[in-house]
Amino acid sequence: MIDSSADLAALCSRLAKSPYVAVDTEFMRENSYWPELCLIQIADEHEAAAIDPMAPGIDLKPLLDLMVDNEEVLKVFHAGGQDIEIVHNLTGKTPHPLFDTQVAAMAIGQGDQIGYSNLVDTWLGITLDKGARFTDWARRPLDKRQIDYAIGDVTHLVKIFPRILDKLKKLGRGAWLDEEMDRLADPANYENQPDDAWLRLKLPSRKADALGRLKVLAAWREREAQAKNLPRGRIVKDETLVDLAGSPPAAQADLGRVRGLSQAWSGNDIGGRLMKALAAAVPLPADEMPGREERRPGVGKDGALVADLLKLLLKIRAKEIAVAPRLLARTDELEQLACGQREGLSILDGWRGEQFGRDALALVEGRMAFAVRNGKLRMTRTEEERA
Structure with missing residues (x-):
């Protein structure tokens, strides 16, 4: 367990000499917009460690430099989308070069989205203990069972990776993975652009004025959620946002009568910001209208x-x-x-x-x-x- 900057720097210095490292994270995001990083597990062929990013004063820079700036070390994940997102949130970059064993397993015919437990069972014949899977990773101290479970995610992966790679080479499919990994590493996949948030919502109608209001409201909610680090639904639920876009209130005092909003919105600051966003709305331009x-x-x-x-x-x-x-x-x-x-x-x-x-x-x-x-x-x- 690594909980000091000095130990982390020494670990990263050793890992930087390895051709590849296996990486995994544990995080919580039920009550926040941004995932709360609770643990980082990393291993090469010689050693494995769990890094505590919540330890007081710990400097993660050596680890993040290894992830995004060291082109000599391949970073191996399994279903690594959320792990990559966390690195991107911290650095604005994605781990590179990288390899995802779930995608690789698809290329050799091992199912559409094989889970980690099944991957370990298939390649190593080991049945994982899932008892610590749904633990509260933000609580301290972590006990030995939790740490052993977490580190197992990378110690097994570091053994499986070369076997999958060998099979890919035998099948002549290495180039397939190069293309897929470039897609996975594209930073654009992990950027939350407020102005695009409306595209995830059910459209209230095909009227340009309603869609224009939905676009500005969704962007407003995204920025509020990011600033407060709260889930979007804690700000305003999707269905309420759609209702507001379809039937906008004439004045802030009317917000108290909107389903899903409390009476306080008719006079508080957040209600004022919502009305300001609505006032700035313009009909959605023709070139942005969703196609039929x-x-x-x-x-x-x-x-x-x-x-x-x-x-x-x-x-x-x-x-x-x-x-x-x-x-x-x-x-x-x-x-x-x-x-x-x-x-x-x-x-x-x-x-x-x-x-x-x-x-x-x-x-x-x-x-x-x-x-x-x-x-x-x-x-x-x-x-x-x-x-």
């Missing part, structure tokens, strides 16, 4: 049937090459391809294009078809295509 699904070319019964055929092709191809379907293609991209879209689809580029996209496009354009041979479903070139 039904207006996309090819949408309808026929388009849905084509999308279903693409999903069938995806299942066949994923089974043939032993890869998780979700890694090959997303449902929305299949639907877009069925509707006639060709630009900006990841399934038509890179390794996805080679393994699936080209045949998917050929199917949509009538150059491939399904056939049953010896009782098994197969893809075949059409007579016209062969000619």
Whole structure:
């Protein structure tokens, strides 16, 4: 257990000489906007440690430098999205280079999103003790069982990683992971832009004025939540925000009659800031208006049937090459391809294009078809295509 700046600096100095380290975090976010970092576990082939970021006066800079600035050490995570988000919140950068064993497991046919316990069982034959899984990591002191459980997340991972990497190399799929890891490391994935917060909400209507109000209200709530470090719903619930956008109050005094707000909002500061945000709202510009699904070319019964055929092709191809379907293609991209879209689809580029996209496009354009041979479903070139 590392709880001093000197010990942490010494640990990071040793780890900086390793080709890779396994990393995991424990955090709490039920009562905050930003995840509260409670523990950081890290290991290489020789040692493992749990770092206490809540220890008084501890300086995490050596660890963060190792994460984001040291290009010589590969950082290995499992389902690391939230761990990467925490590093990004602290530094504005993401760990690099990085490797995610959950994504890698998809590339070698071990399910869509294999959990860590199943990963450890599959590769090491070890059944993990889940008793400490839902512990309160913010409470101190942590007992030995908690620390052992937490460190196990990286000591097992550091053994599993080289085995997965070896299988990827044997299958010739290392380049697939390079592309996926670049996507995972993109800092844009972890930036909470207040002006984009409205896109996560159920739209009250397709009227430009209502959507304009929703955009400014969602941005206002995001900034309030960030400043107070509270969950968005603790500021204003989604349904209340949508109601306000659809039926805005004429004056602050009317806020006390809005479902989901207390009477105090009719005269307090936060109510005043809400009304100021509403007053600044303008109708949503035409170029920001969300598109209508039904207006996309090819949408309808026929388009849905084509999308279903693409999903069938995806299942066949994923089974043939032993890869998780979700890694090959997303449902929305299949639907877009069925509707006639060709630009900006990841399934038509890179390794996805080679393994699936080209045949998917050929199917949509009538150059491939399904056939049953010896009782098994197969893809075949059409007579016209062969000619």
